[in-house]
Amino acid sequence: MSTTPEHSELSPATIVVSAGRPERVQGGHINPSLPLNSTYVSRGVVTPGELSYARGDNDAWHPFEQALVALESGDGTDGDAGAGEGIVFSSGMAAIAAVFALVPDGGTIVLPRHAYQAGMVLADQVRDRHGVTLRHVDITDTAAVVAALDGADLLLVESPTNPMLEVADLPAVLGAARASGVRSVVDNTFATPLGQRPLVHGADIVLHSVTKYLAGHSDVVLGALVTRDAGLAATLREHRTLHGAIPGPFEVWLALRGLRTLALRFERAQSNAAELARRLADHPEVAEVRHPSLPDDPGHQRARAQMNGFGAIIGVRPRERAGLGAVERADAVVDAVRLWLPATSLGGVESMLERRRRWGTEAVTVPEDLLRLSVGIEHIEDLWRDLDQALRT
Numbered sequence: 577m578s579t580t581p582e583h584s585e586l587s588p589a590t591i592v593v594s595a596g597r598p599e600r601v602q603g604g605h606i607n608p609s610l611p612l613n614s615t616y617v618s619r620g621v622v623t624p625g626e627l628s629y630a631r632g633d634n635d636a637w638h639p640f641e642q643a644l645v646a647l648e649s650g651d652g653t654d655g656d657a658g659a660g661e662g663i664v665f666s667s668g669m670a671a672i673a674a675v676f677a678l679v680p681d682g683g684t685i686v687l688p689r690h691a692y693q694a695g696m697v698l699a700d701q702v703r704d705r706h707g708v709t710l711r712h713v714d715i716t717d718t719a720a721v722v723a724a725l726d727g728a729d730l731l732l733v734e735s736p737t738n739p740m741l742e743v744a745d746l747p748a749v750l751g752a753a754r755a756s757g758v759r760s761v762v763d764n765t766f767a768t769p770l771g772q773r774p775l776v777h778g779a780d781i782v783l784h785s786v787t788k789y790l791a792g793h794s795d796v797v798l799g800a801l802v803t804r805d806a807g808l809a810a811t812l813r814e815h816r817t818l819h820g821a822i823p824g825p826f827e828v829w830l831a832l833r834g835l836r837t838l839a840l841r842f843e844r845a846q847s848n849a850a851e852l853a854r855r856l857a858d859h860p861e862v863a864e865v866r867h868p869s870l871p872d873d874p875g876h877q878r879a880r881a882q883m884n885g886f887g888a889i890i891g892v893r894p895r896e897r898a899g900l901g902a903v904e905r906a907d908a909v910v911d912a913v914r915l916w917l918p919a920t921s922l923g924g925v926e927s928m929l930e931r932r933r934r935w936g937t938e939a940v941t942v943p944e945d946l947l948r949l950s951v952g953i954e955h956i957e958d959l960w961r962d963l964d965q966a967l968r969t
């Protein structure tokens with residue numbers, strides 16, 4: 577299996593198509609095959625990198641891992657400066673669990689006050705079971721993040737955050753973590769490697785819920801980490817092997833198949849989202865819209881400076897109606913859509929929405945009536961008509 581060697585010269589829109597393909601031999605496959613093996617022929621001492629048992633390493637994972645490394649590894653100017661290693665997991669949460677396991681008992685994690693809720697619930701368990709201190713910060717407040725790094729072991733960043741769409745100053749907070757010897761991880765699920773490359777800004781680890789945009793069709797649950805630190809990669813792989821949080825071959829194969837169209841899907845989803853956000857901001861039935869594309873959004877300037885595009889997730893709070901509570905009003909909008917899917921998750925080709933606080937585990941500072949819209953790739957006018965009628969219902 578070989579990747580195209582000149583990745584650093586290629587645009588990410590090309591890398592998603594070209595990376596992780598088999599070697600070009602006459603009559604050879606152009607797509608990676610789907611090898612199904614729990615074990616490999618193996619005798620005597622196993623040398624590093626040799627396949628032996630499929631929980632430890634599996635060639636079914638390699639094409640996708642290589643493609644993800646090619647996407648996250650550089651900005652096209654740093655050649656092969658430690659391209660890095662990709663490590664797939666059975667889910668985004670399994671990847672988060674592997675990262676939290678890097679923190680020693682009694683250690684300290686700095687993390688956003690608003691971030692993916694299951695990750696925050698797991699952080700609470702790590703605190704309770706391992707005596708770990710959690711320092712929750714407003715990830716947009718760079719001075720607060722920097723102050724919280726003192727004596728910490730790990731900085732977890734989401735940007736834009738789920739579901740509040742807050743944008744962190746990535747170069748500043750990652751640079752500060754590096755300077756104070758604090759390991760940093762960026763959950764890049766919302767932005768995708770097409771939107772930003774945290775390793776270039778100094779992150780030690782990039783995390784993905786591949787379930788979302790990378791796989792892109794709401795038919796796979798998968799996670800991944802990318803790091804340029806070989807020692808760290810070995811530790812994370814060992815965690816995966818011992819805890820057994822490995823994906824099946826078909827999930828990874830589907831993820832690479834989905835990745836092939838990421839650039840097209842994300843371009844369309846982002847342009848749909850920016851247009852919908854613009855229209856929603858003027859809608860008489862809307863009280864508040866959050867999308868970093870809006871010029872007066874708090875994250876707009878930062879997103880412009882450090883991202884390529886503004887992502888395709890929108891936060892909306894419907895205008896309240898007399899005699900109807902804010903929660904009932906928001907739920908009524910979800911009940912009224914016909915094309916948009918009422919569902920959790922995001923990043924698929926199909927547009928979805930949900931009221932985030934319907935989950936008891938969502939942060940209480942997330943407004944109770946906040947709808948999170950994951951904008952898909954349908955025709956903009958169909959999406960708009962449906963949303964407009966649902967808001968007016």
Ligand SMILES: *Cc1c(COP(=O)(O)O)cnc(C)c1O
Pocket residue numbers: 667668669670692695734738763765766784785786787788797798799
């Ligand atoms: C969904 C999600 C996760 C968790 O990933 P799973 O694949 O569902 O385990 C982590 N981070 C973010 C930002 C997510 O949206």
